[in-house]
Amino acid sequence: MVQPEKRTHQDLKYEDQSTGSRSSTVDLSTGKSTEDSDAFVPQVTADGSYTFFSPEFQEAFHSHQGAKLEAELKFVETTQLARLAHQPTLRLLDVCYGLGYNTAAALDTIWRVNPDCHVQWFGLELDPRVPQAAIAHHLLDQWPTTIVQLLRHLADSPTAHTDALPSSSPPLQPTTLPFIGHLLVGDARQTIQTVQKLGFQADAIFLDPFSPISCPQLWTVEFLAWVVKCLAPTGRLTTYSCSAAARTALRMAGLTLGSTPGVGRKSPGTITNFTGEHLPTLSIKEEEHLHTRSSIPYRDPNLSDNSTTIIQRRRQEQADSTLETTSQWKKRWLRQEKQSVDAE
Numbered sequence: 001m002v003q004p005e006k007r008t009h010q011d012l013k014y015e016d017q018s019t020g021s022r023s024s025t026v027d028l029s030t031g032k033s034t035e036d037s038d039a040f041v042p043q044v045t046a047d048g049s050y051t052f053f054s055p056e057f058q059e060a061f062h063s064h065q066g067a068k069l070e071a072e073l074k075f076v077e078t079t080q081l082a083r084l085a086h087q088p089t090l091r092l093l094d095v096c097y098g099l100g101y102n103t104a105a106a107l108d109t110i111w112r113v114n115p116d117c118h119v120q121w122f123g124l125e126l127d128p129r130v131p132q133a134a135i136a137h138h139l140l141d142q143w144p145t146t147i148v149q150l151l152r153h154l155a156d157s158p159t160a161h162t163d164a165l166p167s168s169s170p171p172l173q174p175t176t177l178p179f180i181g182h183l184l185v186g187d188a189r190q191t192i193q194t195v196q197k198l199g200f201q202a203d204a205i206f207l208d209p210f211s212p213i214s215c216p217q218l219w220t221v222e223f224l225a226w227v228v229k230c231l232a233p234t235g236r237l238t239t240y241s242c243s244a245a246a247r248t249a250l251r252m253a254g255l256t257l258g259s260t261p262g263v264g265r266k267s268p269g270t271i272t273n274f275t276g277e278h279l280p281t282l283s284i285k286e287e288e289h290l291h292t293r294s295s296i297p298y299r300d301p302n303l304s305d306n307s308t309t310i311i312q313r314r315r316q317e318q319a320d321s322t323l324e325t326t327s328q329w330k331k332r333w334l335r336q337e338k339q340s341v342d343a344e
């Protein structure tokens, strides 16, 4: 039940590529070639919304249970944006912006409640082709046109990472919408430091990298410590993952952990804040998971190692550990669960 969710593509239905006229053509609404976006082919998920599959990370960008549903349930609802939208200003940090679904769902919710809520926003993304492909394939058209136009501006004018950001590049204010923001393109291990140095304190942080095993560099103790420095004292950070290693790193960064329901039948996600107030607590089983070898976190002391090095470092630490193995923990819980079923 608490296995980390990897967004595999086995059960995603591929769009028929022989009829895929949306790729390698000219986008009629922009006149731009979609050649760059050909690296990403839309795949339908269970709620009818589309995702991409990453050839590099060998993983889907969203849950196959529903890409839009995941953005709404795991990111927007858990951070209580409908309630926060009554504030005059709301600050959002979208770590791993991707196709922009989490931001689109967030803005839609906020402005439905309060069209005047002023949103200050940072998005972090390594590969600018991803948001561009989402626009080229019209995947954001399920949200209001004003939001699509805004995200098109973000995709078309991302900010290359530079330490001189505040003076060299004014924040994007592309439309009459109450929004200022930057889509920072580069390795989030560097761009997060820029956001922190600007003193940005988010009311809500979306943490949405590929799974820990595919992209361990964005689940390390060191990276997450930087992310948590960008969270306001009353803010919430949310992620789809229930990985014990990720949860441990978030706890080490000073956050209290809560568990969110999975999308569809899938594993829970994680919601956090500094105080634990109003968080759905972890079950005893989930808490015990954080005392097994799976809970040994990923480490990247200089924020520069590749995934192989980071994985090997953790494997070594696990091999040297005296903690209960995760398979022992699993067996113990299977026995207990069987006994309580037998007793009924």
Ligand SMILES: C[S@@+](CC[C@H](N)C(=O)[O-])C[C@H]1O[C@@H](n2cnc3c(N)ncnc32)[C@H](O)[C@@H]1O
Pocket: 060, 061, 062, 071, 095, 096, 097, 098, 099, 100, 101, 102, 103, 124, 125, 126, 127, 130, 186, 187, 188, 189, 208, 209, 210, 215, 217, 218
């Ligand atoms: C699971 S997808 C995010 C989906 C996205 N939140 C959405 O709503 O569409 C993960 C994203 O992380 C990006 N990524 C991978 N490594 C990164 C890094 N080191 N820094 C920043 N972004 C990275 C990928 O390009 C991909 O777009």
